[in-house]
Every structure is written in C-alpha cells, then in structure tokens.
Amino acid sequence: MFKRIDHIAFIVKDLAKSIYFYEEHFGFKKYYEHDVPVPAIEKIAYLKLGDTVLELIHMPKGPTNQGFHFCLESENFTADYTRLKNAGIPVTTEPHPTGAREPREEGWRRVVFEGLDGESIEFRG
Known part of the structure; x- marks a missing residue:
C-alpha cells in the first residue's frame, strides 16, 4: 500500500526566481534539476524541506x-x-x-x- 506523497508539483514561469523564493523565504533547498524533452517544459527542479519535496515545472508560457x-x-x-x-x-x-x-x-x-x-x-x- 502507499505510505506517503513523494512530491508536489506545480508550474513556474521563472525557474531561477522561484528557486530563490522558496529557498530564501521558506527554507527549501534545491537538490536536483534537469532538462525535459517536452516542448512546453524547459526544466524541472526539485527542492527539499525535510521530507517535503516540491517539483518546480518551468513552463514560461504555461497556465x-x-x-x-x-x-x-x-x-x-x-x-x-x-x-x-x-x-x-x-x-x-x-x-x-x-x-x-x-x-x-x-x-x-x-x-x-x-x-x-x-x-x-x-x-x-
């Protein structure tokens, strides 16, 4: 059976600005970033705070x-x-x-x- 949520993902327009925002104001730390072979998505970054993981999906033209x-x-x-x-x-x-x-x-x-x-x-x- 499932034991926990692995991560929460949402769209960001400016990846660097969003990483800074969550690190500076909420204590998250980026631990992984990669390119994505999907036209609408430029990169994905993962930030961690304890066991909580945010997945920032960089889509400058996304919703x-x-x-x-x-x-x-x-x-x-x-x-x-x-x-x-x-x-x-x-x-x-x-x-x-x-x-x-x-x-x-x-x-x-x-x-x-x-x-x-x-x-x-x-x-x-």
Missing part, C-alpha cells in the same frame, strides 16, 4: 496555478508570519484559528500567502 495550494507546518507561527509579511509576500487569508484534526494541533492558527505563480502557500502552527 497559472490558481486553485492550487500546499500547506507547511510552522514551528513558530508568529515569527514566520511576521517574516514573510515583512518580506512583502502577499497575504490572501489573514491568520485565524483553525480546527484541530488531532490533539497536537489544539490552539493552532493558519494563514495563506500567494506564491509567485498564483499558488497558495498555507501554513499552520
């Missing part, structure tokens, strides 16, 4: 990621929120309480920021 989101868990919600807000990353949903799906999540809040290509970046903690 936007409207309606797509992923969620990160924060160790320090207030500090992470303040740092990203001060960096000028647009907030689409302000911080608010969120329901606990399990006991360790009691008292958590959630917030949603907008990524460079329309993706929503939620975090909870």
